[in-house]
Amino acid sequence: MDAQLKREVNLLHANVCQALADPTRILILYALGEAPRHVSELADSLEAPQSTVSRHLKVLRDRRLVTTARDGAGVLYSLADARVIDALDLLRAVLMSALSEQGELARRLS
Amino acid sequence: MDAQLKREVNLLHANVCQALADPTRILILYALGEAPRHVSELADSLEAPQSTVSRHLKVLRDRRLVTTARDGAGVLYSLADARVIDALDLLRAVLMSALSEQGELARRLS
DNA sequence: CCGCTACATCCGCACAACCGGATATCCGGA
DNA sequence: TCCGGATATCCGGTTGTGCGGATGTAGCGG
Structure with missing residues (x-):
């Protein structure tokens, strides 16, 4: 296998990919895909403690999937690249196919 | 936040997403995207022990991202849905943007 | 029918990631 | 300058995940 591809x-x-390996982070990305938000807003809508949300945001920030801007006392987070949402939607379509296939299978077996 | 979306x-x-959260599995998907392969072929080209490859294949199989077919003594694995590759390529494009931005930043700071 | 090849699974271990309360830091306004 | 709200980070503990050698299992070919 091509060593270049491996790298x-x-x-x-x-x-x-690792950044997408947590449901909370995916939800954060979708939320930011709609509009920029403050940390506390995200914590509220996700019903997660602030420290948890902040930690997840750090993961996304370090990988430059989201950007920040100071906004008065708070910090406004935005989605850095809308294509991330496109990719997630594509994966959702894949999921739907896999699930319906499973349903198909279950139907056949019953 | 919409409870439906959360689910x-x-x-x-x-x-x-969890299936994509390992570099070896991503490489397997790309390899299968080119052509169906046997377990041993994958183990060779990935330079990984057979047990490791087989375990990763189980993860992908359980999630129906790959399909299997018996082929003589062995088992032939194939990519179940080519859109997975499309999504990965999209994410690669996102990565490239983020990296070049980082390079940009490094250049500005130097 | 048997042995052999190809593959799947088991096992014990090590490491990485997540959690959430507590604490530190930052910043704007009074 | 000092207070308070908004974020970030620290901490201890738990769980999850990957690893790879060893061991099971299946099915083809002789």
């Missing part, structure tokens, strides 16, 4: 995939994993 | 994202994470 690139390692980067892809470390910088992007 | 769907949980499924998305459990069934798809």
Whole structure:
């Protein structure tokens, strides 16, 4: 296998995929896809403690998937690249196919 | 936040994103994107022990991201849905943007 | 029918990631 | 300058996940 591809995939994993490996972070990305938000807003809508949300935001920030801007006393987080949402939506479509196939299978077996 | 979306994202994470949360599995998907392969072929090209590859394949199989077919003495694995590759390529594009931005930043600071 | 190849699973271990309360830091306004 | 609200980070503990050698299992070919 191409060693170049291996290196690139390692980067892809470390910088992007791993960031998507937590449901809370995915929800944060979707929320920011709608509009920029403050940390406390996100904590409220996710019903998660502030420290948890902040920690997840750090993960996304370190990988440059979100950007920050000071806004008065708070910090406004925004989605850095809308294509992340496109990719997630694509994966959702894949999921739907897999699920309906499973349903199909269950139907056949019953 | 919409409880419906939360449920769907949980499924998305459990069934798809978590499967992408390992570089070896991503490489397997790319390899299968080129052509169906046997377990031993994958183990060779990834330079990973057979047990490791087989375990990763189980993860992908359980989530229906790959399909299997018996082929003589062995088992042939194939990519179940090419859109997974599309999504990964999209994320690669996102990564490239983020990296070049980082480079930009490093240049400005130097 | 048997042995062998190809694959799947088991096992014990090590490491990484998440959690959430508590605490520290930052900043704007009075 | 000092207070308070908004975020960030620290901490201890728990759980999850990957690893790879060893061991099971299945099915083809002789």
